[in-house]
Amino acid sequence: MDTLPPLREVIRRHGLSASKALGQNFLFDGQLLARIARVPGDLAGEEVLEVGPGPGGLTRALLAAGAQVTAIERDHRCIPALEELSAAYPGKLRIIEGDALEIDAPALFEGRPHIVSNLPYNVGTALLIGWLSSDWSPWWQSLTLMFQKEVAERIVSQAGEQAYGRLAVLAQWRSTARIAMPVHRSAFTPPPKVMSAVVHILPGTMPEGARMATLERLTAAAFGQRRKMLRQSLKPVAGALDAAERIGIDVTRRAETVRVDEFVALARALDAPAG
Numbered sequence: 001m002d003t004l005p006p007l008r009e010v011i012r013r014h015g016l017s018a019s020k021a022l023g024q025n026f027l028f029d030g031q032l033l034a035r036i037a038r039v040p041g042d043l044a045g046e047e048v049l050e051v052g053p054g055p056g057g058l059t060r061a062l063l064a065a066g067a068q069v070t071a072i073e074r075d076h077r078c079i080p081a082l083e084e085l086s087a088a089y090p091g092k093l094r095i096i097e098g099d100a101l102e103i104d105a106p107a108l109f110e111g112r113p114h115i116v117s118n119l120p121y122n123v124g125t126a127l128l129i130g131w132l133s134s135d136w137s138p139w140w141q142s143l144t145l146m147f148q149k150e151v152a153e154r155i156v157s158q159a160g161e162q163a164y165g166r167l168a169v170l171a172q173w174r175s176t177a178r179i180a181m182p183v184h185r186s187a188f189t190p191p192p193k194v195m196s197a198v199v200h201i202l203p204g205t206m207p208e209g210a211r212m213a214t215l216e217r218l219t220a221a222a223f224g225q226r227r228k229m230l231r232q233s234l235k236p237v238a239g240a241l242d243a244a245e246r247i248g249i250d251v252t253r254r255a256e257t258v259r260v261d262e263f264v265a266l267a268r269a270l271d272a273p274a275g
């Protein structure tokens with residue numbers, strides 16, 4: 001057990017009022033934070049990247065779980081509170097002040113970290129797409145990320161479900177994604193307007209012969225006009241309709257009915273020379 005002061009006291013002492021512009025909604029419930037820190041599994045001795053630690057609530061839970069944490073925080077005001085935490089866990093917390101969208105995170109690690117983050121909503125999806133676009137196997141071991149519930153549902157949804165779209169395909173074509181736990185809006189200070197959920201993503205094997213760039217082009221076109229039949233929506237992607245025909249995907253279907261594995265097969269066929 002650490003002997004750190006309660007988080008609310010830390011916030012008060014450092015004058016850390018939540019900034020809307022930085023997407024700040026803080027978590028104070030120690031039990032909830034400990035549950036989030038357990039989602040990736042046993043973190044004892046594991047390296048963890050945390051983006052947006054804020055005053056350090058989740059960071060505390062990760063350190064208490066025995067992780068070696070690298071935390072990237074953009075808000076200069078939070079750094080003194082994080083430095084106090086670092087002093088309580090000597091050698092276990094590396095603090096990097098900066099914008100996670102601009103920092104070369106893989107270069108910070110020799111091994112493969114878990115990424116655990118209560119992400120700022122406004123940058124969360126951009127960071128996720130970047131992490132999913134990594135070379136494969138990726139430089140990270142797992143992703144445990146807080147999202148608005150609606151975004152979390154888009155990440156884990158299946159073909160035919162309302163939330164199914166581009167994000168589901170990009171998140172699932174070589175990973176497994178699940179909702180680990182819902183988080184009620186009242187758990188945050190200040191409470192956001194919407195509910196949240198923690199998503200857990202584990203990398204899987206890379207399907208042979210399929211490329212992320214091709215999948216991105218196909219899903220952008222197909223879901224750009226999701227209510228249209230593929231024969232219309234895929235027209236702008238040269239060769240896509242021929243490729244669909246070659247592998248037996250009916251082009252009168254709409255994108256929202258095409259499963260992740262079918263998009264992968266289509267990407268593979270599009271890149272393969274027609275024989």
Ligand SMILES: C[S@@+](CC[C@H](N)C(=O)[O-])C[C@H]1O[C@@H](n2cnc3c(N)ncnc32)[C@H](O)[C@@H]1O
Binds near residue numbers: 123
């Ligand atoms: C939703 S708050 C979560 C804070 C804390 N992790 C918690 O659970 O209480 C998001 C945090 O991300 C930080 N942040 C926002 N944009 C960022 C960026 N581009 N890079 C790094 N940190 C960022 C904010 O300053 C804020 O501290």
